[in-house]
Amino acid sequence: MEKKVREPGEPVVQFALLDDILNLARANSLWPMTFGLACCAIEMMAAGASRFDLDRIGAGVFRPSPRQSDVMIVAGTIAKKMEPVIKMLWDQMPNPKWCIAMGNCAISGGPFEYEEQYAIVPGAHLIVPVDIVIPGCPPRPEALVQALLALEDKITGGEDRNLLRRFKRVSEA
Amino acid sequence: MKLKEIEKVLVEKFPDAPLSRDETGMSGAQWSIAVALSGIREAAKAFDKAGFFLESITALDFEDTFELVYHFNYYEPKSRVVVRMLCGHDEVPQSICDIYRGAVWLEREVHEFFGIKFSGNADMRMLLLPEDADYHPLRKNFGKVSAYHKREVIYG
Amino acid sequence: MAEQDITQETSRVYSLNLGPQHPSTHGVLRILLDLDGEYIVKADPVIGYGHRGHEKMGENRPYKQFLPNSSRMDYLSGMIFNHGFVLAVEKLVGIEVPERAKYIRVIASELNRISSHLLWFGTYVMDLGGFTPFLYAFDDREQILDILDSVSGSRLTYSYCRFGGVCRDVDSRFIDMTRAFLKRMETRWADYDNLVTKNIIFIHRTRDVGIIDRELCRQYGVTGPNLRACGVSFDVRRSEPYEVYDRLDFEVPTGSKGDALDRYDVRFKEMQQSCRIIDQALDQLPGGAFVAEKVPQKLKPPKGDVYTAFESARGLSAYYMVSDGSPGPYRCHIRVPSFGNLNALNDVLPGTMVADAISILGSIDVVIPEIDR
Numbered sequence: 001m002e003k004k005v006r007e008p009g010e011p012v013v014q015f016a017l018l019d020d021i022l023n024l025a026r027a028n029s030l031w032p033m034t035f036g037l038a039c040c041a042i043e044m045m046a047a048g049a050s051r052f053d054l055d056r057i058g059a060g061v062f063r064p065s066p067r068q069s070d071v072m073i074v075a076g077t078i079a080k081k082m083e084p085v086i087k088m089l090w091d092q093m094p095n096p097k098w099c100i101a102m103g104n105c106a107i108s109g110g111p112f113e114y115e116e117q118y119a120i121v122p123g124a125h126l127i128v129p130v131d132i133v134i135p136g137c138p139p140r141p142e143a144l145v146q147a148l149l150a151l152e153d154k155i156t157g158g159e160d161r162n163l164l165r166r167f168k169r170v171s172e173a
Numbered sequence: 174m175k176l177k178e179i180e181k182v183l184v185e186k187f188p189d190a191p192l193s194r195d196e197t198g199m200s201g202a203q204w205s206i207a208v209a210l211s212g213i214r215e216a217a218k219a220f221d222k223a224g225f226f227l228e229s230i231t232a233l234d235f236e237d238t239f240e241l242v243y244h245f246n247y248y249e250p251k252s253r254v255v256v257r258m259l260c261g262h263d264e265v266p267q268s269i270c271d272i273y274r275g276a277v278w279l280e281r282e283v284h285e286f287f288g289i290k291f292s293g294n295a296d297m298r299m300l301l302l303p304e305d306a307d308y309h310p311l312r313k314n315f316g317k318v319s320a321y322h323k324r325e326v327i328y329g
Numbered sequence: 330m331a332e333q334d335i336t337q338e339t340s341r342v343y344s345l346n347l348g349p350q351h352p353s354t355h356g357v358l359r360i361l362l363d364l365d366g367e368y369i370v371k372a373d374p375v376i377g378y379g380h381r382g383h384e385k386m387g388e389n390r391p392y393k394q395f396l397p398n399s400s401r402m403d404y405l406s407g408m409i410f411n412h413g414f415v416l417a418v419e420k421l422v423g424i425e426v427p428e429r430a431k432y433i434r435v436i437a438s439e440l441n442r443i444s445s446h447l448l449w450f451g452t453y454v455m456d457l458g459g460f461t462p463f464l465y466a467f468d469d470r471e472q473i474l475d476i477l478d479s480v481s482g483s484r485l486t487y488s489y490c491r492f493g494g495v496c497r498d499v500d501s502r503f504i505d506m507t508r509a510f511l512k513r514m515e516t517r518w519a520d521y522d523n524l525v526t527k528n529i530i531f532i533h534r535t536r537d538v539g540i541i542d543r544e545l546c547r548q549y550g551v552t553g554p555n556l557r558a559c560g561v562s563f564d565v566r567r568s569e570p571y572e573v574y575d576r577l578d579f580e581v582p583t584g585s586k587g588d589a590l591d592r593y594d595v596r597f598k599e600m601q602q603s604c605r606i607i608d609q610a611l612d613q614l615p616g617g618a619f620v621a622e623k624v625p626q627k628l629k630p631p632k633g634d635v636y637t638a639f640e641s642a643r644g645l646s647a648y649y650m651v652s653d654g655s656p657g658p659y660r661c662h663i664r665v666p667s668f669g670n671l672n673a674l675n676d677v678l679p680g681t682m683v684a685d686a687i688s689i690l691g692s693i694d695v696v697i698p699e700i701d702r
Binding site: 198199226228229231233242244246248249250251252253255274303310311318319320326328329 | 420653662
C-alpha cells in the first residue's frame with residue numbers, strides 16, 4: 001500500500017466532508033483587508049461599490065483590521081519603505097489567509113521597474129506568498145471579481161469538490 | 174501691481190544681481206533673478222513682506238555646481254517669480270524655514286534627494302526615502318544616469 | 330511619592346500611530362500623533378510609503394516614455410496631469426495644437442475633475458460614517474469612466490493627451506454620452522444636497538472644524554479648493570489661462586471661513602461649474618484635425634527650462650523641466666498641490682480631537698502617491 005505523503009502545511013487530522021463544508025464557508029465569505037497602496041486601490045473601491053458589487057460574492061465587507069480579515073489584496077506599488085509594514089500586516093492576519101496581488105506593480109513592479117530602480121520592491125511575491133495574480137494597469141473591477149472567484153475555486157478545490165459552485169466558466173459546454 | 178512692486182524691492186536690495194526677462198513665458202515667470210548664496214534670506218523676507226507664497230524649491234545637479242531654484246507666486250494673474258541660486262557641491266545654503274514654514278518640508282526633500290544641507294533647518298530627517306537611506310537618488314552619480322553636464326552646456 | 334510623580338508625568342502624553350494602513354488615510358500616510366487624552370498635542374505626518382521615483386525615471390527616458398508616469402502620480406486627476414505634461418512639452422518644443430484638440434482636452438480634463446471630486450465626496454462622507462453617498466457618487470463616477478473609457482481605452486490612468494493633440498478623435502457617441510451625463514447630473518445635485526449637505530450630523534462634524542486661514546495657506550503654499558475656501562479666489566484657469574479656458578464662461582467658487590464645510594461647499598460648486606464648462610465646450614466644439622500634422626517622432630527641444638502650471642483637482646500643479654537638447658529631460662520636477670496641503674496639517678491638527686483629525690484629513694483631499702511621486 002503506498003504511503004500518502006502529507007503536503008507541508010496540510011493539517012494532520014482531516015475531516016473530508018466537514019473540510020469541504022468549511023472551505024465552502026470560507027470561500028463564500030472572504031473578508032478582504034483595506035490595503036490599497038496606489039492607483040489599483042481606486043479600482044478595488046470601484047469593485048466594492050454599486051456597479052461591480054463585491055458583496056454579491058461575499059467579499060464586500062472590507063475590514064480595516066488585519067486581525068479580522070481573510071484576504072490581503074495588495075493593490076499598488078510596493079515602495080521599499082512599505083515593505084516591513086506589509087510583512088507585519090501579513091503576520092498579524094490569522095490563518096487561514098490568502099493573498100491576491102492586484103495590478104502589474106504588485107506582480108513584478110509594473111511600469112516602475114527598470115534597471116537600477118532604487119525605490120520599489122518588484123513584486124509582492126518577494127514579501128508574502130501570493131495565491132492569485134491579477135494583471136492590468138489598473139485591472140478592471142471585473143478582473144478583481146474574477147480573481148476572487150478563482151480564489152474560491154482554489155480554496156474549495158474546484159468543481160470536483162465544491163458542492164455549491166454557482167458559476168460556470170465560459171469554456172465549459 | 175505686486176509684480177512691479179517686488180521687482181523694485183529686489184532690484185534695490187540686490188543691485189548687481191542679474192535679472193533676466195522672459196518674453197516667451199517658457200520659464201513660467203515674467204522675469205527671474207539670480208542671487209548669491211548669502212542673499213536668499215533677504216529675498217525671501219522681501220517676498221514674505223509683499224505677501225507672496227512659496228510655490229516650490231528644487232535643485233539641479235551639474236558637474237561643477239548645484240543650482241537651487243525657488244518659485245514664488247502671488248494670488249494675481251501672471252505673478253510668478255523665479256529666484257535662482259548657485260551653490261557649490263560642498264557649500265551650505267541658508268534655510269528660509271523661519272520665514273516660510275512650508276520650506277521645512279521642501280528643504281528636507283531637496284536635502285534627501287541631493288545631499289544639500291540647509292543651515293538653520295533643525296529638521297533634516299528623510300522625508301520620502303526610508304529613514305536609514307544614505308544615498309541621494311537625484312544626484313547624477315547615482316543609479317541610471319543618461320547625461321551629466323556642466324551648467325554652461327544648458328544655460329550658456 | 331517618587332513613583333506617583335513618575336506615573337503622572339508619563340501618562341500625560343500618549344503616542345499613537347495613525348496609519349500607514351488605515352481605512353481613511355487616502356493612500357499610505359502615517360501621522361505620528363501625540364495625544365493628551367482625546368486631544369492632539371503634536372502631529373507629525375510621515376510620508377514616503379508610496380515613493381516610486383518618478384523624477385529619476387523622468388531623467389532617464391525620452392519625453393514620450395514619461396506619458397504613463399504622468400497619469401500615475403495623482404491618479405484621480407490622471408487626465409489633468411497628462412494634459413499638463415503634454416502642454417509643458419508642447420511649450421518647450423513649440424508644437425501648435427489644433428482647435429478641436431484643445432476643446433477635446435478641456436472636456437476630458439473637466440470630466441476628470443468632476444470624477445475626482447465625486448470620489449472625494451463619496452469617501453469623505455464614508456470617513457465620517459455615512460456609507461450611502463459613497464454608492465451614489467461611485468454610480469455617477471462610473472458614467473464618467475464609461476465616457477472616458479470609450480474614447481481613450483482606460484478607466485483610471487490615461488495617456489489620452491499626446492504631443493500635438495489627442496490620440497483618438499471623439500465621435501458622436503462620446504458627445505451623446507456626455508450630454509446625457511450632464512442632463513443626469515442636473516437632478517443629482519438636489520439629491521446630494523438632501524442626502525448630505527442638509528444633514529445635521531454632517532454639518533456638526535464639518536462646521537468650524539479644521540479652519541485653515543489665509544495666512545496659513547500662504548505660509549505653506551496651500552492652493553486649490555482649500556485656498557478658495559478661505560476667500561482667496563485663485564485658480565490657474567483664470568490667472569494663467571491655458572488651452573481655451575479664456576473663451577469659456579465659468580465662476581470660481583469661494584468660501585469664507587476656511588473650515589471643512591466651506592471646503593465641501595467649494596468642491597460641490599466646482600463640480601457644477603465644471604458641468605457648465607463642458608456644456609459650453611461641447612457647443613463650441615469645432616471640426617478639424619484632432620492632432621497636429623507634423624509632430625516629430627524624436628523630439629529635439631531647445632536647451633533651457635520650461636515651467637507649465639495647471640489646475641488639477643487638488644490645486645496648482647506644475648511641471649518644471651530642464652532640457653539639455655537631448656530627447657529626454659535633464660531634470661523633471663513636478664510641483665504637486667497635496668505637498669503643501671498636507672504640510673499645513675502640522676499647524677492645523679494640534680488642539681483638535683482625533684475624530685476631528687479624520688474629518689480634517691478627509692476634507693483637505695490629499696492623494697499621497699502625488700506627494701511621494
